[in-house]
Amino acid sequence: MLAARFAELRRARAGALAVLDTDGGRAFTRDDLAREVDRAGALLDEGGAAAPGGIVALQLANGAAFFAIILACWERDLVPMPVDHDVAAAALEDLCRVTGASAIVRASADGRTPAVRRHPVPGALATLPSGSALLKVTSGTTGEPRAVALTAVALEAGVAQIVATMGLEPGDRNLVTIPLAHSYAFDNVLLTLVHDGMPAILARDLTPRRLLAVAREAGATVLPTVPFVIDVLGRATQAGAVPSLRRVISAGAPLPAATRERFTATLGVRPRTFYGATECGGIAFDRDGEGDLPDGCVGAALDGVQLTLADPDEDGIGRVCVHSASVAAGYHAAPSRDTEPGEVELRDGRFLTADLGSFDARGRLQLVGRVREVVNLGGRKVYPLEIERVIRGVPGVLDVVVSGVARSSVTDALRAVVAAEPHVSREDIAAACEQRLARYKVPRSIEIVDSLPRTGRGKLDRRALDARYPID
Amino acid sequence: MTKPEIAQRAKELLVEGLRLEIAPGEIVETDPIFGSGLGLDSIDALEFVVLIEENFGVAIPDETVAKQALASIDALAEFILDEQRRRATS
Numbered sequence: 001m002l003a004a005r006f007a008e009l010r011r012a013r014a015g016a017l018a019v020l021d022t023d024g025g026r027a028f029t030r031d032d033l034a035r036e037v038d039r040a041g042a043l044l045d046e047g048g049a050a051a052p053g054g055i056v057a058l059q060l061a062n063g064a065a066f067f068a069i070i071l072a073c074w075e076r077d078l079v080p081m082p083v084d085h086d087v088a089a090a091a092l093e094d095l096c097r098v099t100g101a102s103a104i105v106r107a108s109a110d111g112r113t114p115a116v117r118r119h120p121v122p123g124a125l126a127t128l129p130s131g132s133a134l135l136k137v138t139s140g141t142t143g144e145p146r147a148v149a150l151t152a153v154a155l156e157a158g159v160a161q162i163v164a165t166m167g168l169e170p171g172d173r174n175l176v177t178i179p180l181a182h183s184y185a186f187d188n189v190l191l192t193l194v195h196d197g198m199p200a201i202l203a204r205d206l207t208p209r210r211l212l213a214v215a216r217e218a219g220a221t222v223l224p225t226v227p228f229v230i231d232v233l234g235r236a237t238q239a240g241a242v243p244s245l246r247r248v249i250s251a252g253a254p255l256p257a258a259t260r261e262r263f264t265a266t267l268g269v270r271p272r273t274f275y276g277a278t279e280c281g282g283i284a285f286d287r288d289g290e291g292d293l294p295d296g297c298v299g300a301a302l303d304g305v306q307l308t309l310a311d312p313d314e315d316g317i318g319r320v321c322v323h324s325a326s327v328a329a330g331y332h333a334a335p336s337r338d339t340e341p342g343e344v345e346l347r348d349g350r351f352l353t354a355d356l357g358s359f360d361a362r363g364r365l366q367l368v369g370r371v372r373e374v375v376n377l378g379g380r381k382v383y384p385l386e387i388e389r390v391i392r393g394v395p396g397v398l399d400v401v402v403s404g405v406a407r408s409s410v411t412d413a414l415r416a417v418v419a420a421e422p423h424v425s426r427e428d429i430a431a432a433c434e435q436r437l438a439r440y441k442v443p444r445s446i447e448i449v450d451s452l453p454r455t456g457r458g459k460l461d462r463r464a465l466d467a468r469y470p471i472d
Numbered sequence: 473m474t475k476p477e478i479a480q481r482a483k484e485l486l487v488e489g490l491r492l493e494i495a496p497g498e499i500v501e502t503d504p505i506f507g508s509g510l511g512l513d514s515i516d517a518l519e520f521v522v523l524i525e526e527n528f529g530v531a532i533p534d535e536t537v538a539k540q541a542l543a544s545i546d547a548l549a550e551f552i553l554d555e556q557r558r559r560a561t562s
Contacts, residue, residue: 207518207521208525209532209533209534210534210535213533422491450490451515
């Protein structure tokens with residue numbers, strides 16, 4: 001279905017740019033990419049990848065080969081499973097065993113061309129939900145990877161929602177700074193190319209001046225990225241403008257207002273917050289892109305997405321629940337954790353997230369925390385996001401995470417880990433909290449750091465955080 | 473600024489900017505900054521590139537130059553000195 005869509009695009013304009021790999025300096029037209037797909041297909045066939053319906057794990061860096069393997073899998077009714085580059089060999093092996101992947105595609109010794117390796121499939125395995133076209137791997141709320149099965153129909157619905165809501169057009173060009181193996185880039189970059197013909201400019205060198213020069217030379221118009229990249233680009237005030245750039249998208253972590261405003265001042269385009277999840281694709285987007293977007297506000301639902309709040313409390317705060325045609329069919333070969341409190345649920349076209357939120361007067365979603373992150377302080381419920389918002393308002397603060405750390409068997413204590421510029425002190429943070437929060441909400445432990453530990457996916461690495469900053 | 477002054481300031485930036493748990497004086501000027509005992513990754517490298525540009529008014533155009541310039545504190549001080557001289561004469 002998606003392979004046929006790309007074939008159609010190729011027939012319409014074979015010479016149009018598809019992928020520009022700035023590392024090797026090679027440009028691939030749709031025709032060139034189709035040839036790469038044929039080559040990738042031959043590789044899969046020779047490697048004895050699988051019978052239709054089989055799962056092919058791929059662990060490849062951003063490059064034309066990534067697109068080619070995905071399309072070649074779809075032409076053969078194989079189900080690709082992109083795996084992050086920094087997943088260790090043993091973890092990849094585990095993932096393949098659990099999901100029943102029959103082949104693994106990784107870079108060969110030269111680091112460029114892909115190589116296929118067969119993987120033994122154990123006997124009794126869970127069957128994939130019918131119509132599955134892709135397995136996305138998510139670390140979920142616990143850090144244990146799970147494979148999410150998506151149908152081609154859901155993928156098409158997901159990319160259509162993104163294109164319509166973000167106002168993307170076939171003439172747009174994505175500047176790619178994020179791994180294609182992640183759900184965010186897969187949807188915003190790979191699917192917009194395969195489904196809508198938007199070329200992908202793959203940036204390898206993220207040095208701000210180089211990245212901006214590449215953007216300029218290649219006429220990049222759209223930059224789907226993460227707050228860290230937005231921060232360094234916003235500070236590159238002498239690196240020159242990118243006149244073609246018209247849409248900058250920030251996802252993966254909260255975007256501090258100061259970082260957003262600095263980027264806007266430097267490059268003349270205001271980054272828009274995007275909220276999504278592997279299980280359902282895009283959820284909400286800063287659609288107006290103007291005025292003051294309060295911290296925690298992630299904008300309004302994407303076109304085609306219905307948002308509800310499950311079990312709202314008296315303040316209107318409930319769990320964010322997503323209904324849309326892009327919701328995944330289910331988890332594959334993973335035990336259901338539906339009965340565990342606070343665990344996400346995926347069923348019947350509905351995804352119950354672990355995020356808590358409320359709607360503001362304009363219908364925008366305001367995230368206030370995660371289900372498991374309601375901290376209980378001797379019976380008083382505290383939402384860390386409320387405290388994070390106050391701390392984020394202190395000049396010089398770049399990022400913050402407040403969490404509850406068990407202090408005794410009956411009560412938690414609050415710990416704030418604050419990424420800030422060197423001039424910010426613990427006392428500044430404590431003073432701001434004391435001024436604006438109830439006394440019991442002032443964190444007992446405040447750590448100032450240069451950056452928060454994040455996983456390869458850009459998500460907060462809670463384990464690293466807990467290990468590094470124990471409460472005393 | 474003299475080379476030792478630049479080296480001193482660069483060490484301070486490294487420690488303060490990336491919040492290392494060591495004193496600037498403990499950094500060996502000829503040791504590699506990245507991929508060494510300091511435990512810094514590619515995100516730290518990007519952050520340090522931006523800090524150097526912000527504080528010394530020099531341009532680091534790409535990764536190749538960054539790798540050479542940030543090879544060690546000594547190499548960095550030399551790079552900054554060269555850049556500043558070039559700017560003064562041009």
